[in-house]
Amino acid sequence: MEEKQKSLSPPPCPSTVTVRRNPSRRARATPYTTATKPPFSSLASAITHDVPTFPIDEILSIQIPQSEPKQSIPESLKIFLRIKPLRSFTKVTTTKARPRNVWPQNLSKKNIAKENRNPEITKKVKKKDEEACITLNDPYSVTLTPPQSLQELKRSKTEVYEGFSHVFPADCSQNDVYDKMVQPLLEDFMKGKSGMLAALGPSGSGKTHTVFGTLKDPGIVPITLHRIFKKSDESSSGPLRLFNLSIFEICSERGKGEKAYDLLGGESSELSVQQSTIRGLKEVPIQNLEEAESLIGQAMLKRATATTNSNSQSSRSQCIINIRASCNGFSNETKMQSSDAMLTIVDLAGAEREKRTGNQGERLVESNFINNTSMVFGQCLRLTRYLRDYLEGKKRMALILTVKAGEEDYLDTSYLLRQASPYMKIKFDNTEEPCNKRQLKTFPRAEKNKKIKLSAPKTSQGKKADPADRSSPRLEPVSHDKNEREHIIMRNFSKVLWNVLKQYNEKLKVAEGEICTLKDSLRREQLKSLVLETELSSLKSSCLAEPCIPEVEAFVHAKENFEVAASMTNVVRNVDDDSCNLIKARKEAGAEESSESPVPYVVRNVDNDSCNLIKARREAGAEESSESPVLRNVDDDSCNLIKARREAGAEESSESPVPRNVDDDSCNLIKARKEAGAEESSESPVPYVVRNVDFDSCNLIKARREASAEVSSESPMPSKNVKDAELVRCHLSSQNDAEPRQSVNSEENVGIPSATTHVEAEVTDFPRDQAIQNQDDPTPSPEQVEVGQDFINSQISNVQTKSAVSRRFPDSEKKERNRRLLPVSSRSLTEEMNDLNIKENQIEKPQVKTAKTCVQKKAESIQGQEIAVPAREAEPASTKKQRNGQKPKRFTQIENLCSCDRRLQPASSVLLTREINTLEIEDDIAEPKGTRGGKKTTVSQPRSQGSVTLLHLLTNNLHL
Numbered sequence: 001m002e003e004k005q006k007s008l009s010p011p012p013c014p015s016t017v018t019v020r021r022n023p024s025r026r027a028r029a030t031p032y033t034t035a036t037k038p039p040f041s042s043l044a045s046a047i048t049h050d051v052p053t054f055p056i057d058e059i060l061s062i063q064i065p066q067s068e069p070k071q072s073i074p075e076s077l078k079i080f081l082r083i084k085p086l087r088s089f090t091k092v093t094t095t096k097a098r099p100r101n102v103w104p105q106n107l108s109k110k111n112i113a114k115e116n117r118n119p120e121i122t123k124k125v126k127k128k129d130e131e132a133c134i135t136l137n138d139p140y141s142v143t144l145t146p147p148q149s150l151q152e153l154k155r156s157k158t159e160v161y162e163g164f165s166h167v168f169p170a171d172c173s174q175n176d177v178y179d180k181m182v183q184p185l186l187e188d189f190m191k192g193k194s195g196m197l198a199a200l201g202p203s204g205s206g207k208t209h210t211v212f213g214t215l216k217d218p219g220i221v222p223i224t225l226h227r228i229f230k231k232s233d234e235s236s237s238g239p240l241r242l243f244n245l246s247i248f249e250i251c252s253e254r255g256k257g258e259k260a261y262d263l264l265g266g267e268s269s270e271l272s273v274q275q276s277t278i279r280g281l282k283e284v285p286i287q288n289l290e291e292a293e294s295l296i297g298q299a300m301l302k303r304a305t306a307t308t309n310s311n312s313q314s315s316r317s318q319c320i321i322n323i324r325a326s327c328n329g330f331s332n333e334t335k336m337q338s339s340d341a342m343l344t345i346v347d348l349a350g351a352e353r354e355k356r357t358g359n360q361g362e363r364l365v366e367s368n369f370i371n372n373t374s375m376v377f378g379q380c381l382r383l384t385r386y387l388r389d390y391l392e393g394k395k396r397m398a399l400i401l402t403v404k405a406g407e408e409d410y411l412d413t414s415y416l417l418r419q420a421s422p423y424m425k426i427k428f429d430n431t432e433e434p435c436n437k438r439q440l441k442t443f444p445r446a447e448k449n450k451k452i453k454l455s456a457p458k459t460s461q462g463k464k465a466d467p468a469d470r471s472s473p474r475l476e477p478v479s480h481d482k483n484e485r486e487h488i489i490m491r492n493f494s495k496v497l498w499n500v501l502k503q504y505n506e507k508l509k510v511a512e513g514e515i516c517t518l519k520d521s522l523r524r525e526q527l528k529s530l531v532l533e534t535e536l537s538s539l540k541s542s543c544l545a546e547p548c549i550p551e552v553e554a555f556v557h558a559k560e561n562f563e564v565a566a567s568m569t570n571v572v573r574n575v576d577d578d579s580c581n582l583i584k585a586r587k588e589a590g591a592e593e594s595s596e597s598p599v600p601y602v603v604r605n606v607d608n609d610s611c612n613l614i615k616a617r618r619e620a621g622a623e624e625s626s627e628s629p630v631l632r633n634v635d636d637d638s639c640n641l642i643k644a645r646r647e648a649g650a651e652e653s654s655e656s657p658v659p660r661n662v663d664d665d666s667c668n669l670i671k672a673r674k675e676a677g678a679e680e681s682s683e684s685p686v687p688y689v690v691r692n693v694d695f696d697s698c699n700l701i702k703a704r705r706e707a708s709a710e711v712s713s714e715s716p717m718p719s720k721n722v723k724d725a726e727l728v729r730c731h732l733s734s735q736n737d738a739e740p741r742q743s744v745n746s747e748e749n750v751g752i753p754s755a756t757t758h759v760e761a762e763v764t765d766f767p768r769d770q771a772i773q774n775q776d777d778p779t780p781s782p783e784q785v786e787v788g789q790d791f792i793n794s795q796i797s798n799v800q801t802k803s804a805v806s807r808r809f810p811d812s813e814k815k816e817r818n819r820r821l822l823p824v825s826s827r828s829l830t831e832e833m834n835d836l837n838i839k840e841n842q843i844e845k846p847q848v849k850t851a852k853t854c855v856q857k858k859a860e861s862i863q864g865q866e867i868a869v870p871a872r873e874a875e876p877a878s879t880k881k882q883r884n885g886q887k888p889k890r891f892t893q894i895e896n897l898c899s900c901d902r903r904l905q906p907a908s909s910v911l912l913t914r915e916i917n918t919l920e921i922e923d924d925i926a927e928p929k930g931t932r933g934g935k936k937t938t939v940s941q942p943r944s945q946g947s948v949t950l951l952h953l954l955t956n957n958l959h960l
């Protein structure tokens with residue numbers, strides 16, 4: 001029959017996708033998999049004609065692994081469905097015979113009269129077939145259709161339930177049920193495997209009928225016992241098996257708890273139920289089928305039953321029958337001791353509806369218990385703990401659902417199938433659209449129950465569940481995991497970013513260090529470049545000054561030639577270059593052969609400070625019989641030439657120191673020249689000429705002082721002193737005499753033996769110097785001043801063109817520059833004179849004694865001769881005469897010039913003052929004048945490198 005159905009009904013293409021509960025059936029070979037498939041090549045070739053480009057070969061060649069069905073669940077939980085046959089309603093209508101003699105008779109009355117007259121024929125039995133709500137689709141599925149009344153009033157829904165292990169139709173026999181359902185379990189049981197079989201369904205659906213049956217139509221238990229003992233007899237050669245039978249029931253105790261009663265025990269047969277263990281249960285060994293059936297009969301008598309509207313003998317408890325098979329000895333096949341097996345058959349109490357059963361009172365309480373323990377699987381697991389292991393799939397179990405097929409049983413059937421569907425993995429197939437909202441509102445409980453009941457069992461199975469129930473508990477860990485993952489990602493990203501930032505920070509630090517280093521190196525290079533530029537400018541300045549130098553050299557050589565005849569000629573030339581720096585110092589001194597006069601010397605000091613050239617020159621020449629110190633100082637500051645020249649010429653019989661100071665600073669040429677000449681035989685005070693020319697800021701300050709001394713030995717020393725803003729006193733004193741000193745001091749201190757030559761500059765010297773000059777020999781000094789001024793003018797004209805840049809400085813700024821720059825040369829002069837004082841005291845004193853007498857003689861012969869060093873060799877002689885003759889006038893001019901620019905030479909004057917003081921020469925013409933320079937003399941200036949060089953040069957030259 002089944003095979004015929006299978007052959008006639010090819011597997012239809014399912015309109016809906018459903019998941020079958022039984023994977024083994026799902027794994028059943030389908031015609032597509034079992035039928036001879038055309039080779040892929042031919043299929044591909046056929047397809048390639050249509051769609052040649054589609055990679056069907058590759059797609060079809062993919063071997064999709066077939067998921068093996070889980071064998072444990074289907075083996076443990078087999079769900080069967082048995083449909084109870086429809087009952088036929090017998091409708092008995094009683095008709096009364098109608099009285100015959102009633103005329104005209106109403107038809108109805110006539111009929112009634114007939115029934116009354118003949119009552120036997122009034123009773124007709126009408127049979128009406130009940131409409132079925134459930135139909136069998138196939139051995140594995142059914143369709144549940146609500147009745148028409150329910151479709152109109154309630155939610156109309158046709159449900160298809162699939163996945164049953166087998167569906168027993170209404171006309172199936174007890175043997176069919178046994179064969180399909182019990183036989184596999186029995187075989188396993190006989191092999192020593194335990195199993196359970198339970199019948200579940202609404203009240204009156206045929207559970208008890210299925211389990212126990214009747215005498216005419218025995219159920220599962222009698223058949224099983226029969227088969228057991230039958231097999232035992234057949235396998236007598238095998239190990240001896242002992243079977244034990246135990247029967248008990250679990251019923252409600254007034255709706256509060258459950259109690260177990262042993263149906264085979266004595267009167268007090270209550271049992272204690274501890275989890276799945278029943279303590280005190282009597283187990284009766286059965287030897288044969290008759291003993292077993294007798295025990296079962298006794299148990300059924302003890303089982304609690306009651307009469308309800310649904311069932312005249314409705315079971316009011318869960319009846320459990322255990323058949324335990326114990327094996328004595330070893331199995332011939334396995335040679336191993338067999339373990340005991342338990343076959344459990346359960347007749348659950350049927351779910352009951354109050355309306356249908358009409359239960360009240362105690363019956364209603366029992367009904368609730370029954371419903372809770374049978375119809376609701378979840379609660380059944382809790383309340384009937386004994387069956388928990390089976391229902392949880394830990395033991396082999398087969399469940400048979402019994403349903404009634406009538407329309408009026410639709411609700412019970414639908415309710416049972418819905419509750420059992422999770423276990424059967426049955427999905428609903430909604431063939432009709434859901435009802436409208438009104439209908440949903442009318443039956444919210446059913447919809448709610450559907451969701452709840454269907455989703456709850458999935459939890460235990462670990463399968464897909466209804467998201468309505470599990471959404472929140474599942475979303476929470478998912479969101480938590482997601483947040484945790486994002487947190488970890490962001491944390492790692494932050495770490496990486498932090499590391500990158502730290503690396504960049506380190507690089508920035510290194511870069512900053514390199515920048516600092518580069519800046520330092522840049523500064524150093526800039527300084528070097530500045531130094532080089534300064535040197536370059538100084539070299540340029542020196543180159544520019546070179547044309548002047550030959551002139552000066554020529555002048556010096558002329559002086560030297562002139563001094564050849566003199567007794568001593570000493571020329572000191574010092575060039576001081578500071579900070580760029582050129583320092584030249586030259587000192588020349590010549591002495592005549594027989595002269596004992598003080599050593600005339602020429603000091604030339606050129607000081608060039610930071611692109612400034614300062615030249616100072618002193619020349620001192622002494623004639624054979626006279627002393628003629630010449631000091632020339634030329635000072636030029638900041639494109640400005642300050643020239644001071646002092647010339648002092650002494651006639652043959654007189655001393656004529658001529659200091660000349662030319663100071664050129666800051667651009668700059670500072671020249672100082674002192675010339676002094678002394679006549680050969682003169683022992684008279686050294687006449688000196690001091691010429692100081694200061695040119696500042698395109699201003700020329702010229703000062704010239706010339707003094708000449710006559711040959712007369714003891715005459716007061718004529719002197720000219722040209723002063724600048726500060727007191728400048730140049731004093732050249734002849735050596736070895738007290739007389740010159742007396743004359744210098746304008747006092748008659750003859751007894752002071754001193755042969756030293758001093759150059760002293762003081763602010764207050766001029767008037768006295770001028771007075772002395774007028775007294776002694778005023779004639780030669782003006783001429784010498786004139787000559788020297790002409791020379792300086794010519795020098796200035798050269799220098800002015802070369803120092804035009806510095807002329808743009810204003811006077812006020814140049815004053816400051818003078819104050820700053822002049823001390824350089826002045827210090828040089830100071831140190832020079834300090835050493836000069838010492839050396840001359842040591843060297844020239846011995847000469848004083850021998851030359852003392854000669855000076856007076858030679859002074860007369862040299863008288864009138866100009867001992868002041870001429871500015872140039874080509875200088876006309878008339879100028880000399882004019883110089884001598886116009887001495888007072890020139891003095892006046894120089895005095896005016898010096899008075900105008902007196903303020904511009906404080907530093908040089910101060911230093912000259914210090915110089916003279918250190919030389920310890922008494923200057924009679926010194927006169928305090930002004931305090932500005934005097935105050936500044938107290939300031940001790942640090943000795944510069946140029947000064948040190950100048951000192952060495954002076955010392956060497958003095959030694960010479």
Ligand SMILES: Nc1ncnc2c1ncn2[C@@H]1O[C@H](COP(=O)(O)OP(=O)(O)OP(=O)(O)O)[C@@H](O)[C@H]1O
Pocket residue numbers: 083084085201202203204205206207208209210310311313314315316348349350351
């Ligand atoms: N398959 C069937 N064929 C013929 N008769 C049946 C069948 N199933 C049940 N019946 C009859 O229906 C009646 C009720 O059956 P049964 O007592 O087995 O129901 P039940 O499910 O056990 O009810 P309850 O849960 O109340 O005990 C019985 O008289 C029984 O003979």
